[in-house]
Amino acid sequence: MAKNGKRNGGGPDDAQPVKAYENLEFLHSPDARAVRILSEYLEPEARFAEYNIADTIVFFGSARIKSREDAEKHLDATKRHGGDMAEAEHVLEMSRYYEAARTLAGRLTTWSKTLEGSRRRFVVCTGGGPGIMEAANRGASEAAGINIGLNISLPHEQHENPYVTRELGFEFHYFFMRKFWFMYLAKAMLVFPGGFGTMDEFFETLTLMQTGKLKKRVPTVLFGKSFWEDAMHLETLVDAGTVSAEDLDLFLMTDEIDEAFDYVTAELTQHALGIPGGIL
Numbered sequence: 332m333a334k335n336g337k338r339n340g341g342g343p344d345d346a347q348p349v350k351a352y353e354n355l356e357f358l359h360s361p362d363a364r365a366v367r368i369l370s371e372y373l374e375p376e377a378r379f380a381e382y383n384i385a386d387t388i389v390f391f392g393s394a395r396i397k398s399r400e401d402a403e404k405h406l407d408a409t410k411r412h413g414g415d416m417a418e419a420e421h422v423l424e425m426s427r428y429y430e431a432a433r434t435l436a437g438r439l440t441t442w443s444k445t446l447e448g449s450r451r452r453f454v455v456c457t458g459g460g461p462g463i464m465e466a467a468n469r470g471a472s473e474a475a476g477i478n479i480g481l482n483i484s485l486p487h488e489q490h491e492n493p494y495v496t497r498e499l500g501f502e503f504h505y506f507f508m509r510k511f512w513f514m515y516l517a518k519a520m521l522v523f524p525g526g527f528g529t530m531d532e533f534f535e536t537l538t539l540m541q542t543g544k545l546k547k548r549v550p551t552v553l554f555g556k557s558f559w560e561d562a563m564h565l566e567t568l569v570d571a572g573t574v575s576a577e578d579l580d581l582f583l584m585t586d587e588i589d590e591a592f593d594y595v596t597a598e599l600t601q602h603a604l605g606i607p608g609g610i611l
Contacts, residue, residue: 371508375501379516382499383449386603387456387479387516388439388595390432391532392463392523398433402426428523428555429466431588435521435554436470436478438592444476446604453518453599454479458509459500463523465492472496481509510535518603519595520551522582524558540581541574547606550598551582552591559584 357363397405402423409419436455443453455471457464459480471478472494480495482502491500503509514536522533533553539545553559568574583594 368505368508371503371505372511375512378499378501382477383451384454384479384499384516385448385450385452386454386518388436388443388453388519388521389513389517390436390455390457390463390467390521390523391525391529392428392432392466393525393529394458394460394462394464395526396425396429396462396466396524397422398429398466399423399426425524428558429463431554432463432466432521432523433470433473434588435591436467437474438470438588439595440471440474440476440478442592442596444474451477452604456481456513456516457495458482458528459491459495461490461492463525465494467521468492468494481512483509514539514545514549517549518547519599520549521591521595522551522553524555524562530563537578537581541578548598548602550595550602552594553582553584554586554591556584556586 351357358366402419402425406416406419406423408414409416439453440455443451446452454477455467456479457467459468459482464480468478468480469492477496477499478494479499480491480501482491482500483506484502484504491502501509501512503512510532513532520533520536522529533551536545536549536551540549540551565574565579569576569579583591585591585594
């Protein structure tokens with residue numbers, strides 16, 4: 332394909348021009364970056380409207396955490412064939428977070444389905460990959476609810492899990508457009524143990540709330556007290572005077588499924604039921 336949008340060749344049929352929006356060479360070029368970015372806004376927007384989705388509850392967490400079933404299989408295989416038993420036991424210990432995310436997503440989905448109204452409220456949304464993301468999509472699916480997966484093209488680790496509702500599985504190229512859709516529809520956020528990506532998403536949300544750029548209230552749960560207290564000692568920031576003490580009230584840290592469920596549902600009932608749609 333020639334860059335001017337015409338087919339190469341000498342015959343009259345080969346000289347037919349190509350419509351700009353069908354010219355793949357152009358659409359994948361640096362010149363069309365704005366078109367690609369706009370597509371990652373408009374196409375998800377159209378699908379969310381088609382499926383009548385008003386807002387979401389977002390689950391973040393590591394792609395590497397296994398289900399209890401898979402962790403037990405891994406431990407059993409390590410015992411039988413040899414290997415790092417300490418590592419296998421740690422994998423099993425961490426699987427409790429998978430099961431907690433699965434349970435919470437199921438309970439929140441069941442609760443959301445009891446709400447009145449013509450639009451789908453508080454739909455479980457994840458990054459669409461394995462680990463904690465799979466757990467939340469799985470819990471929502473097991474509760475017979477639709478759920479969303481906002482996947483991202485990565486060279487390794489990320490693939491869509493089988494529990495994402497097929498029509499609501501997305502594949503993003505641009506991280507910032509994926510983040511936009513996480514936050515635009517979010518009315519609550521649950522953050523499970525994770526790595527750099529999970530922390531990035533958590534801190535970006537905190538920054539938006541702290542600076543007042545996030546106009547809506549987004550109740551946020553850090554699930555896994557011992558993990559998060561070891562991973563980031565936020566009181567150090569208060570002691571140093573780089574954040575205010577009240578900034579730590581922007582989230583709830585807990586190990587209890589019931590406490591997380593009660594906190595999120597109470598906050599959503601009080602502050603979000605009458606405000607559908609995404610408002611940044």
